[in-house]
Amino acid sequence: MALLEVNNLRVWDAHTKRVIVHNTSFTLxxxxxxxxxxxxxxxxxxxxxxxxxxxxxxLCQDGEIHFRNERLQILSEKQMRKKRGKNFCMILQNGMTAFDPSCKIKVHLFETLKTHLNWEKKRSERKMIQAMESVNLKNAKEIMNKYPHQLSGGMLxxxxxxxxxxxxxxxIIAxxxxxxxxxxxxxEVMEQLRKIRLNMNCAIILVSHDLGVVRNIADEVLVMKEGKVLEKGDTPSVFANPAHDYTKYLIKTRSTISDNFIKLMERSNLVKS
Structure with missing residues (x-):
């Protein structure tokens, strides 16, 4: 049984009626x-x-989304809030937008852990120090006492x-x-995602326009253009024998990574054999 099953997902703008995602289906x-x-x-x-x-x-949506055979569309917003964070965790492309700029980092972290796991402050602090050290963030207490603008994008x-x-x-939806x-x-970020996946058996949905990164971490690839799925399949097959002209175009124009990035990934054992 699939962990996540999506059937005929459609998303459209309620005002303009423009369809943004057309009948998309996939499993994870x-x-x-x-x-x-x-x-x-x-x-x-x-x-x-x-x-x-x-x-x-x-934006409106319809279609079927099942998580562990549970249909998500019938859940209330309160029930969905419980799913987010514990079952689904999102990592956004811009760390600065993920945190309230008026609050110290620890406020966001502790409130999130309180909401989803009902942890008290001391337990949350211990767990976050441990987790931050595991992703090579030293001086975790000092970092948590800073505001988002005081930290680099990589740190966030x-x-x-x-x-x-x-x-x-x-x-994890990245x-x-x-x-x-x-x-x-x-x-470093891709290495940490790989470690989480291996150590926690956590599934990952990776959104990217960089096929160089995708080629080295993904098991399966879903190619989208203008809200439509043009091609999907296991990563080696899609890269070796792309069926759609758009996929061929992406591979030709987007799959080049710098030599330094390739070397760094090889050193971190991120390149698949």
């Missing part, structure tokens, strides 16, 4: 990584936010990954997690 197995790829505006992020019912209110991304470690979700980062930080 436990412990596997599914990459959703395509250029900007292809519907990748809207699709992922639809899974956790996090799209803005002006790793804090979100550390929070995912503490929450131990079934699925929406362009390396877009705003430099090459070294990209490698």
């Amino acid at each position: 197995e436990e412990g596997k990584c599914l990459a959703i790829v395509g250029e900007s505006g292809s519907g990748k992020s809207v699709t992922c936010r639809a899974l956790a019912q996090l799209n803005k209110k002006s 991304q790793r804090i979100m990954i550390a929070l995912a470690l503490a929450l131990e979700p079934d699925i 929406d362009e997690p390396t877009t705003a980062l430099d090459t070294i930080s990209q490698c």
Whole structure:
């Protein structure tokens, strides 16, 4: 049985009636990584936010989304809030937008753990220190006492990954997690996602336009353009024998990573054999 099963997901703008995601279907197995790829505006992020019912209110959706054979559409907002964080955990592309700029980092972390796990402050602090150290964030207490603008994009991304470690979700949805980062930080973030997957048997949905990254971490690939799924299959097959011209175009123009990034990934054992 699939961990997550999506059938004929459709998302449209309630005001303009424009369809943003057209009848999209896919499955995600436990412990596997599914990459959703395509250029900007292809519907990748809207699709992922639809899974956790996090799209803005002006967007409507229908279709079937089952998590562990439970239909999510029939759940109330209160019930869905319990799913988010514990069952679904999102890592956004810009760490700065994930945190309230007026609050210290620890406020966001402790409130999230209180909401989803009902942990008191001291337990949350202990768990976050442990999780942050595991993603190579030293001086965790000092970091948690800072405001988001005082930290780099790479550090904020790793804090979100550390929070995912503490929450131990079934699925991590990583929406362009390396877009705003430099090459070294990209490698570090992808390494941490790989470690979470291996150590926790956590499934990952990776949204990306960088096929170089996708090729080295994903088990399956789903190619989107203008809200439509053009191709899907296991990663080696899609890269070796792309069936759609658009996939061929993406592979040709988007799959090049810098030599330094490739070397860093090889050193971290991130490149699949």
